[in-house]
Amino acid sequence: MKNVKYGKCVKCGKTHDAVPDLTTCACGGILDIVYDYGYIRSQLTKEKLAARQERSMWRYRELLPVEETTAPTPLRVGWSPLYEEPRLAEELGLKRLWVKDDGQNPTASLKDRASAMAVAKAREAGAKVIACSSTGNAASSLAGNAAAAGLETYIFVPSRAPRGKVAQLMTFGATVISVQGSYEETFELSRQAIDRWGWYNRNAAINPYLSEGKKTVALEIMEQLDWQVPDYIAISVGDGCTIAGLWKGLKDLHAIGFIDRLPKLISAQAEGCCPLNRAISQGGDWYPMEENTLADSIAVGVPRNADKALMAIRESGGLVVNVSDGEIMAAQKLLGRTCGVFGEPAGVTGTAGVKKLCEAGRIGGDDTVVSVVTGNGLKDVANAIQACGEPISIPSDMERLLAAFAENRISVG
Amino acid sequence: MKNVKYGKCVKCGKTHDAVPDLTTCACGGILDIVYDYGYIRSQLTKEKLAARQERSMWRYRELLPVEETTAPTPLRVGWSPLYEEPRLAEELGLKRLWVKDDGQNPTASLKDRASAMAVAKAREAGAKVIACSSTGNAASSLAGNAAAAGLETYIFVPSRAPRGKVAQLMTFGATVISVQGSYEETFELSRQAIDRWGWYNRNAAINPYLSEGKKTVALEIMEQLDWQVPDYIAISVGDGCTIAGLWKGLKDLHAIGFIDRLPKLISAQAEGCCPLNRAISQGGDWYPMEENTLADSIAVGVPRNADKALMAIRESGGLVVNVSDGEIMAAQKLLGRTCGVFGEPAGVTGTAGVKKLCEAGRIGGDDTVVSVVTGNGLKDVANAIQACGEPISIPSDMERLLAAFAENRISVG
Secondary structure (H helix, E strand, O other), X not given: OOOEEEEEEOOOOOEEOOOOOOOOOOOOOOEEEEEOHHHHHHHOOHHHHHOOOOOOHHHHHHHOOOOOOOOOOOOOOOOOOEEEOHHHHHHHOOOEEEEEEOXXXXXXXXXXXXXXXXXXXXXXXXOOEEEEEOOOHHHHHHHHHHHHHOOEEEEEEEOOOOHXXXXXXXXXXXXXXXXXXXXXXXXXXHHHHHHHHOOEEOOOOOXXXXXXXXXXXXXXXXXXXXXXXXXXXXXXXXOOHHHHHHHHHHHHHHHOOOOOOOOEEEEEEEOOEOHHHHHHHHOOOOOOOOOOOOOHHHOOOOOOOHHHHHHHHHHOOOEEEEEOHHHHHHHHHHHHHHXXXXXXXXXXXXXXXXXXXXXXOOOOOOOEEEEEEOEEHHHHHHHHHHHHOOOEEEOOOHHHHHHHHHHOOOOOO | OOOEEEEEEOOOOOEEOOOOOOOOOOOOOOEEEEEOHHHHHHHOOHHHHHOOOXXXXXXXXXXXXXXXXXXXXXXXXXXXXXEEOHHHHHHHOOOXXXXXXXXXXXXXXXXXXXXXXXXXXXXXXXXXXXXXXXXXXXXXXXXXXXXXXXOEEEEEEEOOOOHHHHHHHHHOOOEEEEEOOOHHHHHHHHHHHHHHHOOEEOOOOOOOOHHHHHOHHHHHHHHHOOOOOOOEEEEEOOOOHHHHHHHHHHHHHHHOOOOOOOOEEEEEEEOXXXXXXXXXXXXXXXXXXXXXXXXXXXXXXXXXXXXXXXXXXXXXXXEEEEEOHHHHHHHHHHHHHHHOOOEOHHHHHHHHHHHHHHHOOOOOOOOEEEXXXXXXHHHHHHHHHHHXXXXXXXXXXXXXXXXXXXXXXXXXX
16 A cells, blocks of 8 residues: 555554554554555545546545555445535524535445445455444444445344344344443454454454544545535544544545645534543543433443544544433434434434534534534434324324314414 | 427327426326427437536436426435446346445435425425325435425325334424325325315326436436446336336437437336236236235335336336245345345335246346345335344353354354
């Protein structure tokens, strides 16, 4: 890889050759992939990019840690739509607002970006089996992307994972182990199994290439905005890998001169599980927390990528905001009603955070904001129905319809 | 609309001005939109198309029945991926096979193409409210596309509609009436309500513009295949609008000289509800049938677009194939395992049909086939789990994992 220098430990600074099955440093620290930006600048220009037909994350090959000969993975991952939402901006009191709908990915979440990268690197490593533990989306994205590439998968999910995600896993032919316990206990069992059988490791943070896949969401946002930097980018935070990837993508673009400044990050967590935001607020280190929220994808009490995530939020001069489950459900309806975007609870937590920051006057009428929706609401239908209620139910009879409209105070125009 | 001549009744041949709120002929026949292909040939070339940045159904404006000044609808509909699937082709014994994953649309089904068109035409008509009856997907796509455009919706669904689709509707802020009865009874109540309140009508077949939206799936398939015509295109059939739209798109491309021949259609229906395929097999007219299949989207006993659908299958010299619910569930797993594509039951019925035709030797090693997956499996998780079974469930304990692997005869490589 001419564009990659090495993996560097974020804890002790030691550098490691960027082999395909790179994991963590001997000191326990996680690695960051370091690029040769001079080389990338010589290879990639905005004009070259604009002329490219590829509409997937592989559009940004020069900024990705893969061999030049590595084929793109089979499923179309990335290049999700970025919608400008003037009506929602007005409702919230923002100057401009865009929603990046990353639920529009092959397995319906942003995690496809990391899983496609894992599949590409597993192929480089000559692996036939990939494994991971996940709250659900990393799992289903790995299972789908691996199935399309003809690789076998072993997947560990906590038993609380929503039915939609489990259905995906089973359909994609993964061997699924539902662990009766927390995400932390699920992670631990997967770690032991991966050690024992030598599977390719797609665990969050452990594999340093995953955030590099995730960073493509930032590359796309900026290209879709024609390189005009917004004031804030809001995203939900669980394990910390996604916000770390987002930040990495932005810094990459800054380093190669594609953008002239960096936006501030908004880290949105659930009130019932916000160890990283608590660390920022308290100005100290993080410590474990209960996993008490309906937003299952970000219910991570022991975040695996805390170091990179905290660094990203701090470096950007970002904001942190914690939202209740009620606020998450309200954001789900708000995005549906005003934007036609249906996000899962964790998927809309970023938008819930933006709304709360607007209401508190911490951001407002002068600000431009991108809110990333990280997963599709179809993943977790039970919670959506709880949020929105049941439909009117009647027989096929006009009199009954009129009565139901009257009863529900629906005045038909 | 310089590219459109008029709407023509498929029954009596009478022509009607192509006003935005066009519905059916006085004789009861449904209308077909007739184009000025000479004009379109003067406006659109393959080279012009190839240079276009737009990656949505609005890429094909010259072939769509909208005013030149009509803005594209807000959500990114269309340009879904077409995957070549060599492993599945080999497994089935086909020369080449492609899967068009139309579950990759904003509300996760092909119906987004028709609903985006309905929203565009409703705006041209100055309407503020759109209504429809639907087995689920037309409903959720209308609700989503209308919400994004700031239009109000009234939606009638049969009470059997899966939870995923209902959750979408409620989230998009639609007024939803769940009708305790068949699709036919649901349709009837919606018809009465639309008559009474004068809402813009997005009912299948009634509104002749809908198939024109759906035909974009054919335009994309052919452009993605670089205008090389496959022998067959397989698709599931319920109301008949989708296969009629598919055929219309192919004929359009033939009429403007973009393709030099037409493929044959494969019409796949559920054994428990196949009035159109029965008509083809018996060489006569269709008559109503029970709605007895788990593939809810195509459980249509009284197809609303029978005339156009039967004409399309016959004109193409196509094949019909009926599949059992078991065959549908098997196709769901097959597509998941070999392609990483997760379709809902009706979504994979086309592929189930292809498999059955291969096994019967009616298509085979000399044939090239495109199979359209019309909706995402996340829409109907209960059926997917029934098809695939439950995961292994254990505590976080390596001994229990080893025991579970042994019990399930999983030998880890």
